[in-house]
Amino acid sequence: MRVLYFFFTFFVLSSFSMANPNYPFKQANLPIEKRVDDLLSRMTIEEKALQLSQLMIGPNDNPNNAVTKKQLFNPRIGSFIYFQADVDKRNEYQRVAVEETRLGIPLLFAYDVIHGFRTVYPISIAQACSFNTNLVNEAARMAAAEATASGLNWTFSPMVDVARDPRWGRVSEGYGEDPFVNSAFCVATVKGYQGEDLTAPDTLAACLKHYVGYSESMAGLDYAYTDISDRSMWETYLPPFKAGVDAGVATVMSGFNDINGVPAVCNTFYLKDVLRKRWGFDGAVVSDWGAIQQLKNQGFSSDPLVGGVAALKSGNDIDMESKIYTKIPKMIDNGLINEADIDKAVRNVLRLKFRLGIFENPYTKKVLDPYLKDEYREVAEQLAIESSVLLKNDNVLPLESGQKIYLCGNLLNDKEALLGSWLAHGNTNDVVGIKEGLIAHLNQGSELVDRADEADVIILCIGETKKMSGENGSRSSLQLHNALEVDEYTKFDKPIVLVVGSGRPISYQLLEPKVDAIMHLWQPGVEAGNALAKLIFGIANPSGKLAMTFPRTVGQIPVFYNKHQSARVGNKNWSGLYQDIESTPMYWFGHGLSYTTFSYHDLKINEETLEAKVNVTNTGERKGKETLLWYVIDPEAKITQPLKKLKNFEKIDLEPGETKIVSFHIRPEEHLSYVDSKGAIHLEPGIFYIEVGGLKASLTLD
Known part of the structure; x- marks a missing residue:
């Protein structure tokens, strides 16, 4: 059946014909x-x-x-x-x-x-x-x-x-x-x-x-x-x-x-x-x-x-x-x-x-079953796993076998919140829910129970709804609207794993002391349940690191890692710090825990080749992924520079006990320079520092 079209009054369809193909x-x-x-x-x-x-x-x-x-x-x-x-x-x-x-x-x-x-x-x-x-x-x-x-x-x-x-x-x-x-x-x-x-x-x-x-x-x-x-x-x-x-x-x-x-x-x-x-x-x-x-x-x-x-x-x-x-x-x-x-x-x-190429191919050919292919879901799951950030873990995660688990919170029944804003043609029916995922991946001897007082551990899954972030989603507070739910479960004196979904950094200042582990899930998409379950049970190892600093309260905004140095430094009187809270944020950019541990050692810079190298060792008992964040510090410049600037990152896999040498090739024009107010690039001689994994090494540029 032909679609009925409406045209502007000046447009007469019948007066036109297809353009000459020889044009x-x-x-x-x-x-x-x-x-x-x-x-x-x-x-x-x-x-x-x-x-x-x-x-x-x-x-x-x-x-x-x-x-x-x-x-x-x-x-x-x-x-x-x-x-x-x-x-x-x-x-x-x-x-x-x-x-x-x-x-x-x-x-x-x-x-x-x-x-x-x-x-x-x-x-x-x-x-x-x-x-x-x-x-x-x-x-x-x-x-x-x-x-x-x-x-x-x-x-x-x-x-x-x-x-x-x-x-x-x-x-x-x-x-x-x-x-x-x-x-x-x-x-x-x-x-x-x-x-x-x-x-x-x-x-x-x-x-x-x-x-x-x-x-x-x-x-x-x-x-x-x-x-x-x-x-x-x-x-x-x-x-x-x-x-x-x-x-x-x-x-x-x-x-x-x-x-x-x-x-x-x-x-x-x-x-x-x-x-x-x-x-x-x-x-x-x-x-x-x-x-x-x-x-x-x-x-x-x-x-x-x-x-x-x-x-x-x-x-x-x-x-x-x-x-x-x-x-x-x-x-x-x-x-x-x-x-x-x-x-x-x-x-x-x-x-x-x-x-x-739409002059040659203006039409879309129909494709059989173009959506939600297995390989698409696999990438969605892996990305949700690697995007999640373990913010706190007092030896609760991953959950051991044979535990009774009480599962609760608004995210269990809000699949739209798991998809997040701008979900395009996403459908909540496509989402693997949190409970569904945990049931599918329960480790040996573990079970879900119906009462918190019967549980060995409580997993509380709370967070923003879809509409609370995204366009036109400004908020004056970073406190979760349902944060008080945590208090309902502290009375049971059980370990609490807090799983949070949101489209923005939220304030953990009051929540963090009350729980034993925090997994920040963001809005993870269609494979939410599978991704979370694999993280909770240790089938996958958390490797996400924050791409945005989490302030303690809105009063610290703006707070970000690459700020400029204050005129007064230190934590003594007259340092210009907050008088009522800690001046550091809750979690800095780059924060993120793992179920294993990594050691950085032997950071060296070859000043002839401008190659920085560092050894990274997995010192724990689990395979894990570690992201190396390479920072440049320029302590003196005619135009003052941020405390440090990220110039490279690399994610590596390490087996237990394995060591890898990771390098960063320093290109002075790109990595050691700065711009002025007109966008002109300046490269000054002097001492620079390269920082990675808490280590720092100097480099002199003549």
């Missing part, structure tokens, strides 16, 4: 730029305006994206956010665009595939705690395979906003507080989505977001103003985006935020001077949802045409859902913009479409 832009053997030139030369102003507009198709599953009335389908729109997974319907939309419009320009179908499409993997902040970029690359590759099988060409991921305020709900979508970690996982994810060839049927165009500084929102409030120094931009917030551009990312999304008085969506300096000119990015830039329209709220202009012109001239190519770029013909008539400005943006959009 140069139709010739796949021609260079992309020649094809772009030819197609651009044939387009009307109206057609160009529509190529720069993005709307949605299908029911909107994101409550943060306001849609006041039903969207009408126009096949000449450049791209659509496709909320469904119906390949037939998607192909029919595409057929109308390709076969029944004047030039036959295919549509782009986009969606937020953040941590999986149907197979939902751990949230991004959890992925970073794995410190396993290879595993995250695999997860992104598999997510791309599921998404493309459902008709998508483009995902609005990864989010690489360096985040240091856990009150901000969107910390769940990124890779934590460190620019190097964000950069590493950015590259892994981009390459996972895009593969080696964007024309391959199972690859997605990736999108770096939110460019730039969005995570520095005042007071942790979403969509808020950001006040960031120029040097902080170059030192902290820009590097992950640069890494993504260097990795060949196809698209970038500008942020909602106002950067020092100039909103990101129309910020010429960052969009044009830095991204385009300095870095050489030639992909497409898309606004966030309604961001151009929201320039009015930010005090930029109440005239949507003025806002649209500012965004377009600044280098924002695609208008997501503001519907302002559809008014480009009026902007030209009013003398606000010229066609050359429009052509630059259209060229970027057309180039993206040619790079994706």
Whole structure:
């Protein structure tokens, strides 16, 4: 049955026919730029305006994206956010665009595939705690395979906003507080989505977001103003985006935020001077949802045409859902913009479409059973295992055989919370629940009991619900809403294992003394139960380390490991420390325990080859994974430097008693330099220190 379509009143379907197949832009053997030139030369102003507009198709599953009335389908729109997974319907939309419009320009179908499409993997902040970029690359590759099988060409991921305020709900979508970690996982994810060839049927165009500084929102409030120094931009917030551009990312999304008085969506300096000119990015830039329209709220202009012109001239190519770029013909008539400005943006959009190969292959072929394959679930489980962080363990875990276990807490019956925010097409029916997983992996002689007073150990599984973090999920407190449940079980005088699920760091200041072990599970995805059970029973060994510092209370925010030194140091009077609590956080970046122990020794630096080497030994009785975090310390510089900066990490496997020599090749321009407020790189001679595993060695650079 044909789908009934609605078109704008100026569009008459019957007046167009498919474009001449002999047009140069139709010739796949021609260079992309020649094809772009030819197609651009044939387009009307109206057609160009529509190529720069993005709307949605299908029911909107994101409550943060306001849609006041039903969207009408126009096949000449450049791209659509496709909320469904119906390949037939998607192909029919595409057929109308390709076969029944004047030039036959295919549509782009986009969606937020953040941590999986149907197979939902751990949230991004959890992925970073794995410190396993290879595993995250695999997860992104598999997510791309599921998404493309459902008709998508483009995902609005990864989010690489360096985040240091856990009150901000969107910390769940990124890779934590460190620019190097964000950069590493950015590259892994981009390459996972895009593969080696964007024309391959199972690859997605990736999108770096939110460019730039969005995570520095005042007071942790979403969509808020950001006040960031120029040097902080170059030192902290820009590097992950640069890494993504260097990795060949196809698209970038500008942020909602106002950067020092100039909103990101129309910020010429960052969009044009830095991204385009300095870095050489030639992909497409898309606004966030309604961001151009929201320039009015930010005090930029109440005239949507003025806002649209500012965004377009600044280098924002695609208008997501503001519907302002559809008014480009009026902007030209009013003398606000010229066609050359429009052509630059259209060229970027057309180039993206040619790079994706959708002119040659506009339709999605149906794939039998594309979701939740065994290998997808295996990666989801392993990533959930390596993402979980053992924060405390007073010799309770792993549980021994023959124990009676009482299992309780809200996470037992809230599978949606285990999937987390931005679950895409994830389904709670696909989730291995916590109780289900523990029953499947119970060790010999152990059993679940129905009463806490009959148990040998209590496993309390509590945490945030899905909606408590993610976009528009800002919170003024880091205390869990159900933290008082711990008090209900301390009266039994039994060992308590606290399992916590969340999309952000939470406050353990009051909880930690009351329990014997803490496993921070984050929001682990479809294999939650299996992953947790294997960790609890010692089938797997915890190896996650925090990618974001956990403060004791919100009063310590912002707190992060790579801060600058205070003018006064030490713990004596007049040191400037907190008077009412410990000034150190609850758990630093990089904290994470194991069921085995590791010893670092013999750290040496060859100053001729600039090779640092260290021996790492598994001194325990279990096989384990250890992540080496290599820091550089620059104690004296003309522009003062952070206490230390992470410059490399590597995860290794060690059998009991095994020793491995691990090396880090120091490249001075990359690892020993710093940037100034204009982004210029400075490398000064002097003494540097390399730190790893609590050891420190000096290096003199002449």
